Amino acid sequence: MSSAEDLQFKILQHPNPTSPEKRVELMANPTFGRVATDHMVMIRYTEGKGWHDAQVMPRGPLSLDPSAAVLHYAQEIFEGLKAFRTKDDGIAIFRPDANARRFRSSAERMAMPQLPESLFVRAVDELVKADRDWVPSGENASLYIRPFMFANDAFLGVKPASEYMFLVIAAPVGAYFSAGAVTVWVSETYTRAAPGGTGAAKCGGNYAASLLAQAEAKHHGCDQVVFLDAVHHRFVEEMGGMNIFFVFEDGSIRTPPLTGTILPGITRESLLTIAKEKGIKAHEEPYTIDQWLEDARSGRLTEVFACGTAAAVSPIGAVRTKDGEVKIGDGTGAGPVTASLKESLIAAQRGQANDHHHWVHRVL
Structure with missing residues (x-):
């Protein structure tokens, strides 16, 4: 089994990314979670092989077998974290190591493979780098990042799956609630x-x-x-x-x-x-x-x-x-x-x- 820490990300640039003009329009007042960035990260897990095929790729639909375990037995976990534009026009993420630890804990409870914390953080970093122009700079604005993992093993039977997909997607967002209490x-x-x-x-x-x-x-x-x-x-x-x-x-x-x-x-x-x-x-x-x-x-x-x-x-x-x-x-x-x-x-x-x-x- 290969070491997850040694995984290298294959970078597949979006062939037709959102134009700067359209991106500005979409980011002006985004409904929470409705505006998607151009890319996503995907890493696969196979029992006996471990984590493999790490990619940054154009965001797009997924293909699943109708008997994929997640659709029947709900082996699925996720996280939520944010990237912020800093005063020097850099980009910072708040406490991704804490999200990585909680993700491992959730995986353990749901009988899923545990993604190494360093690989979790690297995956988030790679997506933010690919979609850096989507990180807003407004007072209440941020890039909401959604890492998640699910069982895609095609079988019908109540047991932990042997194949999983880990993905990271992102969306520019404003305030979750409107102003006031x-x-x-x-x-x-x-x-x-x-x-x-x-x-x-x-x-x-x-x-x-x-x-x-x-x-x-x-x-x-x-x-x-x-x-x-x-x-x-x-x-x-x-x-x-x-x-x-x-x-x-x-x-x-x-x-x-x-x-x-x-x-x-x-x-x-x-x-x-x-x-x-x-x-x-x-x-x-x-x-x-x-x-x-x-x-x-x-x-x-x-x-x-x-x-x-x-x-x-x-x-x-x-x-x-x-x-x-x-x-x-x-x-x-x-x-x-x-x-x-x-x-x-x-x-x-x-x-x-x-x-x-x-x-x-x-x-x-």
């Missing part, structure tokens, strides 16, 4: 993950299972859904695709602990580190929905925000249940703690802060 719906009908399940893995099935709950939230006029734990149906866990933080009147913050049912968010971890460096007391502790509503009504809870790669930091202005709605603070926008943490996070992502954690990975 969002309203969230607490689902008492559906749960996201259970102990012993795949809640800590970033796999497509978790998100598919959240879609009906998200539709429930939309039906009740909310922007996002909040899930409670699967055992007691009391403890706040996370949102449809984001972690959640609570800010109290004494300036401290709290976020649900990682118990195996919550995705270990990289933005979440970064914010906990930033908060502690700012002297903010940060706690990873359980928090019930009843506490949330009571603390919001009393004023003890002053701010709530969601966080994730796509959304960055987004204030939550109100929480809605079947019994009614409770506002957080004035319900209109980011409070001072949320705003301060968001400002520091963005500065770190764009290489504008002292990078003593070595979070910024320069590509160009």
